[in-house]
Each structure stands twice: as structure tokens, then as C-alpha cells.
Amino acid sequence: MKEIVIISGKGGTGKTSITASFAVLGGRDVVIADCDVDAADMHILLQPEIAKTEDFYSGELAVIDQDICTQCGKCFDVCRFDAIDVKEGIHLVNDLSCEGCGYCARVCPVDAITNIPLNVGKWHISNTRFNQPFVHAKLGIGADNSGKLVAHVKNVAKGIAEEYNRPFVLVDGSPGVGCPVVSSLSGANFVVLVTEPTVSGLHDLKRVYELVHKFHLKAACIINKSDLNTDKTKEIIEFLKKEEIIHLANLPYDESFTKAMTDCKTVVELEDSVIKETLTQAWKDIKNIVG
Ligand code: SF4
Ligand code: SF4
Numbered sequence: 001m002k003e004i005v006i007i008s009g010k011g012g013t014g015k016t017s018i019t020a021s022f023a024v025l026g027g028r029d030v031v032i033a034d035c036d037v038d039a040a041d042m043h044i045l046l047q048p049e050i051a052k053t054e055d056f057y058s059g060e061l062a063v064i065d066q067d068i069c070t071q072c073g074k075c076f077d078v079c080r081f082d083a084i085d086v087k088e089g090i091h092l093v094n095d096l097s098c099e100g101c102g103y104c105a106r107v108c109p110v111d112a113i114t115n116i117p118l119n120v121g122k123w124h125i126s127n128t129r130f131n132q133p134f135v136h137a138k139l140g141i142g143a144d145n146s147g148k149l150v151a152h153v154k155n156v157a158k159g160i161a162e163e164y165n166r167p168f169v170l171v172d173g174s175p176g177v178g179c180p181v182v183s184s185l186s187g188a189n190f191v192v193l194v195t196e197p198t199v200s201g202l203h204d205l206k207r208v209y210e211l212v213h214k215f216h217l218k219a220a221c222i223i224n225k226s227d228l229n230t231d232k233t234k235e236i237i238e239f240l241k242k243e244e245i246i247h248l249a250n251l252p253y254d255e256s257f258t259k260a261m262t263d264c265k266t267v268v269e270l271e272d273s274v275i276k277e278t279l280t281q282a283w284k285d286i287k288n289i290v291g
Pocket of ligand 1: 064068069070071072073074075076091107108109110111112113
């Protein structure tokens with residue numbers, strides 16, 4: 001089983017539409033993992049039916065038992081994260097600020113504080129409308145453990161691929177270069193970078209490739225909307241050559257991208273799409289390289 005991760009240094013490059021298209025082209029060969037847990041949206045295109053949902057816990061949260069608390073204020077004095085609020089003389093934990101360090105519980109003279117596991121989101125196993133296993137998640141509002149949730153989503157997807165003998169796990173990674181992207185790349189076999197020919201597109205491609213390079217991963221690149229700025233496209237291609245990144249495809253600007261999104265479909269399902277053939281060839285190339 002091979003793990004293919006699709007990432008982009010920035011948002012808005014068409015990464016998710018391209019990943020969803022590969023998912024459709026991959027058919028029964030793929031298990032799909034949406035690891036963009038901060039803003040998951042691949043379900044809009046794949047319209048899955050949820051088969052299983054579970055809460056995801058990571059870290060801890062302090063809870064004060066008001067029946068025991070004497071309102072002495074010692075917890076307020078020691079909390080370095082300003083996570084203890086005092087309202088009308090009552091000491092309360094601010095859920096969004098508490099880091100679960102446990103210091104307040106240690107100093108509480110009457111043991112009124114307990115640390116409980118922190119629910120930071122939900123994860124799901126679903127079936128796409130193409131009858132493929134699809135693992136996705138939603139991080140809770142203000143939760144900051146997206147790297148761990150990404151790792152969990154990937155591990156569940158890999159487990160399903162192994163159990164059902166699917167040759168590929170297709171991972172839609174988060175944009176940027178932060179913790180969730182690092183987690184997306186960990187354990188991957190191949191990376192597809194999606195970019196666009198703009199100043200920020202090239203800048204963020206270079207930034208994210210630095211990370212990919214540190215993981216010693218083989219990478220390929222798709223330049224989306226490549227005809228909108230041919231000079232910048234040439235610059236990107238030069239960068240790809242210099243770094244020995246496989247230049248997988250140039251996708252011209254195609255209005256069917258937007259049409260597919262508004263129809264809740266992938267672009268490869270539209271007959272009049274001018275990039276359908278290029279994406280189909282790109283998926284064949286990826287399979288050949290990875291396989
Ligand atoms: S240290 Fe304990 S008793 Fe004192 S205010 Fe905090 S929770 Fe209440
Ligand atoms: S667990 Fe740590 S961060 Fe949370 S309220 Fe207690 S001292 Fe503050």
C-alpha cells in the first residue's frame with residue numbers, strides 16, 4: 001500500500017478539487033483521507049454517507065468542582081495561561097485558554113480540580129458516492145491539536161487500505177507548512193505539490209518543498225491555471241528542474257472547475273472539461289511512478 005499526499009503551500013490553488021478528481025479516477029483502488037481537518041471540504045465533492053463517527057480526544061482540560069471549591073484563589077495565582085476566570089467571586093476554567101498543564105490541580109488545597117480528556121473534534125469513516133472508504137474529520141472550534149487529528153485520520157485510512165487490500169491511500173493535506181502538513185507528510189511515499197503561477201504561488205511552493213525535501217520524499221508538481229501567467233509558469237518549471245521535482249502537468253484555466261464545485265462534483269465528471277484528459281494522464285503517471 002502506498003500513501004500519496006497532495007499538498008500546496010497556500011490555499012486556493014485547486015488542491016482539493018484535484019485530489020477529489022484523483023479519488024474518482026482511482027475508483028476501488030483508493031482509500032481517501034481528508035487531512036485538511038481545520039477546513040475539511042472534500043466531502044462536498046464526494047458526498048459521502050457517514051458510516052461511523054467518533055469523538056477525538058487530545059490533551060486535557062481542568063474542571064473545578066464548585067461543591068468543593070472554597071474560592072481561595074490559589075489556582076488563579078499559579079495559572080500561567082490566564083485560564084482561570086473569576087466571575088462574582090467564583091473561580092472558573094476558561095476552556096479555550098486552558099492548556100491542561102495540571103498545575104492548578106497540584107496547588108488546590110481541597111482537591112477541587114480534576115483534569116479530564118479534552119474533546120477536540122470528531123472523525124468519521126464514510127462511503128463516497130463511488131463506494132470508496134473515506135476518512136475525514138472536523139476539528140472543534142478553537143482546538144489546536146490538528147496535527148494529532150491528521151495522524152489519526154491517516155492511520156485509520158491506512159488500516160482500512162491494509163484490511164481491504166487497497167493499493168493507494170490518497171491524502172488531501174492542509175495548506176501551509178504548519179503542524180498538520182508535517183503530520184500529513186509523515187510516513188508518505190509520494191507527494192504531489194499543487195501550485196499556481198503567481199508570486200505567492202511560487203514563494204509558497206518553495207517553502208513547502210523545503211519541508212518535503214527534509215522528509216526525503218519524491219515529489220511531483222501540478223501547475224494549475226498555468227496559462228494565466230506564462231512567465232511565472234516558466235519560472236516555476238525552472239525551479240522544478242533545479243530541485244529535480246517531476247513536472248506532472250500544466251492545467252490551463254478551466255471554468256468547469258467552478259462549475260463542478262457548484263454542482264458538488266469533481267471536474268473529471270464533467271464531459272466538457274478541458275482538463276479532464278490531463279488529470280487522467282496525471283493520475284496514470286502517479287500510479288506508474290509510485291507503483
Ligand atoms: S485552588 Fe481550588 S479551592 Fe482554591 S479557588 Fe482554585 S479550585 Fe477553588
Ligand atoms: S490546567 Fe494549567 S492551564 Fe489549565 S487552568 Fe490549570 S494551571 Fe491553568
